[in-house]
Amino acid sequence: MATPSPTTFSQPFNFSKDVRRTTLKTSTIFGPKLKSGEIEHTHLRLLTSFMTGPRLELKASKDPPGLTQQLDNSRLESLAETENVCDFFEDLKHRFLRFKKRKFKENLEHFQNLAQGQAPKFMIIACADSRVCPSNILGFQPGEAFVVRNIANLVPTFESGPSETNAALEFAVNALKVENILVIGHSRCGGIRALMSMQDEEDSSSFIRSWVVVGKNASLITKSAASNLSFDQQCRHCEKESVNHSLSNLLTYPWIEEKVARGELFVHGGYYDFIDCTFEKWTLDYEGGNLEKNSRFAVKNQFYWC
Structure with a gap:
């Protein structure tokens, strides 16, 4: 072998x-x-x-020698950014553990009940602005408010078609049976500023433009009523006008108007000024019947908290 x-x-x-x-x-x-x-x-x-x-x-x-140095600097910057992100999440971890220790465990029965279901009395529609947290401002606790946040706290009409806001409205009103809807505007709103700056000939492919156009009637009313004011003052005027415009839009939903007419649901407006920390609140005074487009309505229970 x-x-x-x-x-x-x-x-x-x-x-x-x-x-x-x-x-x-x-x-x-x-x-x-x-x-x-x-x-x-x-x-x-x-x-x-x-x-x-x-x-x-x-x-x-x-x-070239400089290229190596640039690569080294990029690596150092990347490492620094990674460390910063890690530090931030480390901070979030401690915040969560504090919540678990000081709130969750101390109110264990309450949170166990919430685990079975929710029955909030309020639905809040607020701006996505990081400075405007409804739970922080108004002290809502877990289970008290069903919160939706979008750019400029706008409410589209029923005829506008589906969006995350009216999907949340349907769920809150028809499934959760909330008793109050509160739309909160705020000072120095970037979404309202974009609305007031919008030109008809602008590119309609912009997501921001396609959304803030929901409040176009509010901007037209503002420009007509406050044409003698500065642009910043007009924006402040529109921040409140858009809230009322959204309240009108809420009544275009048949199942919202029916509940409001029967006194089962109340619609409120609010305005938070984070410059001097004040809050205005008012309630739509519904007198029955469908509101016509661009019509004005009365308010009641108007308060100014400072």
């Missing part, structure tokens, strides 16, 4: 001999345009990497 010849892996490895053999082959691979000194320099660095480290590192010998 013939003995099989040993494979190349069983041969002893002569490092200097194999490197020289590789050098000769490499001359053919790289072609005649490279100088012999360049090839020798390349293999000298290859040999050094084998001799001095456990891994093979290929480096570009002709890179």
